Amino acid sequence: MKRTLVALAAFCALSPVFAQSSAPAAASAPAVQSAASAPAVAKREARVEERIAQLHSSLKITPQQEEQWSKFADVMRENGRTMADLYRQRIAQRDTMSALDDMKQYEQITQANADGTKRLVEAFEPLYTSLSPEQKKLADSSFREEHGKARHDRAHRRPHAAGADAASATKP
Numbered sequence: 001m002k003r004t005l006v007a008l009a010a011f012c013a014l015s016p017v018f019a020q021s022s023a024p025a026a027a028s029a030p031a032v033q034s035a036a037s038a039p040a041v042a043k044r045e046a047r048v049e050e051r052i053a054q055l056h057s058s059l060k061i062t063p064q065q066e067e068q069w070s071k072f073a074d075v076m077r078e079n080g081r082t083m084a085d086l087y088r089q090r091i092a093q094r095d096t097m098s099a100l101d102d103m104k105q106y107e108q109i110t111q112a113n114a115d116g117t118k119r120l121v122e123a124f125e126p127l128y129t130s131l132s133p134e135q136k137k138l139a140d141s142s143f144r145e146e147h148g149k150a151r152h153d154r155a156h157r158r159p160h161a162a163g164a165d166a167a168s169a170t171k172p
Contacts, residue, residue: 026103041084048080058142059135074172075123079116 052073061069086109097105131139 035083044080044084048077052076053140058060059131059133059138064126068123068130072120072123072127075119076114079120082112082116083109 002104056069073143090105090109093101093105128139129138
């Protein structure tokens with residue numbers, strides 16, 4: 001049960017990052033793309049920082065828990081950057097990718113998601129262990145609510161189109 005909760009917590013902590021990482025606009029030249037996506041990158045990073053601050057506050061992290069918290073927050077930031085980079089690459093290449101390239105890139109994103117979740121669980125477990133019973137209840141509730149919200153948001157983003165476009169649009 002505890003491992004399931006930690007995995008759920010990790011997923012919930014990451015899901016807002018993933019949801020926000022898939023929206024930057026594509027540009028034709030890499031330099032133009034970097035300049036055009038700079039505000040989007042800053043906006044995504046700000047959202048990650050907002051989520052970190054919100055969790056820190058809602059979990060009532062104590063000074064004694066700051067070391068574990070800091071490790072967890074750093075993994076959230078790193079995962080957010082990794083996924084944003086992968087999605088930026090995907091968007092920049094989407095018009096020139098073959099079906100095989102598309103599948104390989106999707107595999108890379110999926111593997112990065114799994115690897116990031118594993119790192120997040122590893123960072124969250126010592127933090128969760130250090131939480132008081134009251135804090136654990138807050139964490140359980142917070143992550144449960146966030147998971148439900150993320151699942152609801154993903155369900156409403158799926159296109160209703162038919163055929164190959166619908167299949168490829170459901171990928172990150």
